[in-house]
Amino acid sequence: MPKLYYWPATCSITVRVILEETGLSYEDEAVDLGAKKQQSPEFLKVNPKAKVPAYLRDDGSLITEVPAIALWLALTNPDANLLASDYETRVRTLEIFDYIAGTIHMQGAARAWRPGSFSETEAAHDAIRARGKDIVMRGLDILSQTLGDKDWLTGSYSIADASLFFIEYWAREKVGYQMPANIEAHYHRMLGRPAVQRALAREGLVVPAF
Amino acid sequence: MPTLCHAAGTCSMGIHVILEEIGKPYEIRKMDFANQAQYKPDFMAINPKSKVPTLIRDDGSVLTEWPAIAMFLALSNPDKKLVPTDIEGMVRAQEAMAYCTATLHMQGWTRIWRTVTYTEIESEHPKIKARGKEIIDKGIAIFDKQLTGKDWLLGDFSIADCALYFLEVWFVERGNLALPANIAAHYERMKQRPSVQASRKYDGFA
Numbered sequence: 001m002p003k004l005y006y007w008p009a010t011c012s013i014t015v016r017v018i019l020e021e022t023g024l025s026y027e028d029e030a031v032d033l034g035a036k037k038q039q040s041p042e043f044l045k046v047n048p049k050a051k052v053p054a055y056l057r058d059d060g061s062l063i064t065e066v067p068a069i070a071l072w073l074a075l076t077n078p079d080a081n082l083l084a085s086d087y088e089t090r091v092r093t094l095e096i097f098d099y100i101a102g103t104i105h106m107q108g109a110a111r112a113w114r115p116g117s118f119s120e121t122e123a124a125h126d127a128i129r130a131r132g133k134d135i136v137m138r139g140l141d142i143l144s145q146t147l148g149d150k151d152w153l154t155g156s157y158s159i160a161d162a163s164l165f166f167i168e169y170w171a172r173e174k175v176g177y178q179m180p181a182n183i184e185a186h187y188h189r190m191l192g193r194p195a196v197q198r199a200l201a202r203e204g205l206v207v208p209a210f
Numbered sequence: 211m212p213t214l215c216h217a218a219g220t221c222s223m224g225i226h227v228i229l230e231e232i233g234k235p236y237e238i239r240k241m242d243f244a245n246q247a248q249y250k251p252d253f254m255a256i257n258p259k260s261k262v263p264t265l266i267r268d269d270g271s272v273l274t275e276w277p278a279i280a281m282f283l284a285l286s287n288p289d290k291k292l293v294p295t296d297i298e299g300m301v302r303a304q305e306a307m308a309y310c311t312a313t314l315h316m317q318g319w320t321r322i323w324r325t326v327t328y329t330e331i332e333s334e335h336p337k338i339k340a341r342g343k344e345i346i347d348k349g350i351a352i353f354d355k356q357l358t359g360k361d362w363l364l365g366d367f368s369i370a371d372c373a374l375y376f377l378e379v380w381f382v383e384r385g386n387l388a389l390p391a392n393i394a395a396h397y398e399r400m401k402q403r404p405s406v407q408a409s410r411k412y413d414g415f416a
Binding site: 076 | 304
């Protein structure tokens with residue numbers, strides 16, 4: 001059975017949502033980022049990058065990087081319809097995915113959420129947080145334009161929506177940002193999906209009520 | 211004809227190399243980052259993310275994000291065999307590109323080069339840069355291991371090698387840093403390719 005290494009409400013929840021959408025059976029193992037367990041010798045043997053998510057397949061091989069794990073799950077579970085088969089939509093899906101992973105998460109949320117990983121000086125933290133919020137909000141504005149009046153980012157539901165869900169959950173529930181109206185509505189649609197509800201439950205998180 | 215919005219010495223070098231590998235006509239729109247050209251209204255009308263690489267395609271549509279542009283160019287030119295066609299190979303290409311762009315570039319090099327975007331407190335800068343150096347050293351060591359006994363990251367030459375290439379240029383030409391043995395050999399192999407030579411000449415690394 002494949003195994004997901006995760007920590008609740010981090011970007012590994014994107015992979016979790018996709019796994020739940022496919023209906024695959026899988027195990028999971030929490031890697032306590034608060035206790036820096038990703039740097040432990042045991043975990044470094046699993047993933048020398050010291051990051052979650054990491055996805056251990058049945059043959060013992062590991063896939064890392066959210067966009068790569070998502071692509072693997074979508075392509076090997078075609079019945080779940082998580083990625084369009086035409087390459088134009090596929091490329092647009094990757095474009096959204098990379099923007100969320102590389103910019104909104106790594107440049108924005110990382111600053112806003114863990115300013116201490118950029119500077120140990122408390123006096124610097126407010127400015128780091130503020131810059132992080134700017135990057136996240138600008139990113140959400142750009143994705144708001146991509147979404148427009150559609151239900152899902154690329155027309156039909158895809159792995160890109162699961163990726164945005166991680167940012168939405170974090171922005172709304174962890175830091176209380178006011179999101180653009182259509183992104184907020186997208187978040188509500190996501191919360192209505194049984195797969196998302198199962199993903200939250202398996203990470204010990206409560207489905208937010210509105 | 212597609213147009214690549216490109217700034218010399220930035221990650222868009224890797225996309226320039228891919229366009230040269232394909233060998234079809236394209237144009238380059240040179241971006242002067244020293245003069246903040248990416249924040250000027252005429253460019254923000256094209257790409258509100260203010261980033262390169264940006265690819266303006268024949269139909270006028272705009273594509274952004276390094277791995278997405280690379281995947282588009284590879285998939286729309288299948289005869290050039292720039293990305294594996296099997297699922298496993300495609301996933302491994304995506305994995306390598308994501309690590310190069312989201313971690314080594316965005317988490318590592320950004321701390322080193324754009325330190326002031328983290329804090330204006332100058333006394334903090336050495337520590338932020340040191341953390342960036344740790345991230346790029348760890349990342350390049352992981353790629354070094356992946357290259358053991360291989361000429362190219364995925365076996366055959368692919369867009370993943372072009373992502374690793376722009377990082378190699380940063381280490382050597384811009385950072386004056388030594389590369390681990392397998393990466394150094396990969397960089398030399400890259401420099402033998404006419405596509406890479408064209409990019410280096412254009413950017414002044416020849």
